[in-house]
Amino acid sequence: MGILYVAGIGPGNEDGMTVKVRRILDECPVIAGYKTYIELVKPILGADKKYVDTGMRMEKERCRMALEEACGDDAKVCMICSGDASVYGMAGLVLEMAEEYPEVRVEVIPGVTAALSGSAVLGAAVGHDCALISLSDLLTPREVIDKRLSAAAEGDFVICLYNPESRTRKGYLKHACEIILKYRDKDTVCGAVRNIGRDGEQYELMTLEELTGYEADMFTTVFIGSRRTVAAGGRMVTPRGYEL
Template structure:
């Protein structure tokens, strides 16, 4: 039975059909129109070539949300797509905020594999104990807030996954983050890992120390993992022990 007046906000994972959850695939099949950032729509367009699509460029997130809600209010089923998980730096939050003005539209949040999980699997098990996920992008969050969160994570000896670690406009943000971590309890020998192009062509991974990470150049296609005091490199993999006695 076809759902109408509904927006599915769908996390696509890192990209590629094999990373779609069954729930995500079902939502995309039910939708009459797919809506999203151009790059993310391109990930699923080949799977549903018959579907109508609506795309916008970067920084047009609220425009996409409003379009999706207006289209659903007109009686159609819409899938608003984003990479990773819809609720982790995804589109679920702004959509649900705007949906307050559309009481006749149903919103269903469909989770997906966020980079902390898909990238962590490439490296091994870097987040097997308590961890934090922090974005280094200050486009929507003041850098002073990011600094505080990094310092608190280091003092708590959390493992970390860092999103948006660097860009052309922020070439030194990862280096700044590493220095904050070192100043708040992380040691230079802390085991770290980086994964670039998770689940896509050209995927790369590397295990290194925090001292080496400070000198490493990365980009927006990279997710950075920083271990806790117990994290080890085992046979080339990054492993944070759960604490079981051997």
């Protein structure tokens, strides 16, 4: 039986991968993934591999190619996802499509998603209950996104926004902030991290009001604090509630 691992590689550098993911990448002769992520792992793994990559919005083709490669008794394929394998990753789609490939066993291996790696860069932005929301409306209706923003703001979660903007989706972060501002104070502590774990990593703390005018991009993860979140020594910290 062939095996297809779906692995979250974290931000993209070797340090951010789990020990298991690092080993699986060595063990698998075939590595599949979105071409940007393939470029991240190639320097680590070398040319002695078969790389199966596709571009953006080619997710189904990518999964199909990986599943085809994993057919055959000793096949070992690793499909890589940035961050975690489940959270906005490929694990779900692979598992659904794998029902057509009974000869392939699928194993999902988790990884550090941007809510965690970004939180650590900022300090401890996500120190308590949190909600992860993607602002991408490619696959999710905008009404669903807006409803989730309202619910998360009303529930006083720390909110972590994935895909806040892109070249074709301008103004989405501002729109999200305006919804959140209906429930939260304009001075709520917020943070933004760009290029987590990659060249050019940078972070910034700001208020929710300032975030409304912030220019994010595809490589930014945005954090909106809860009512309890503070800026402590230049870091964004959401306390668990210990009395100091």
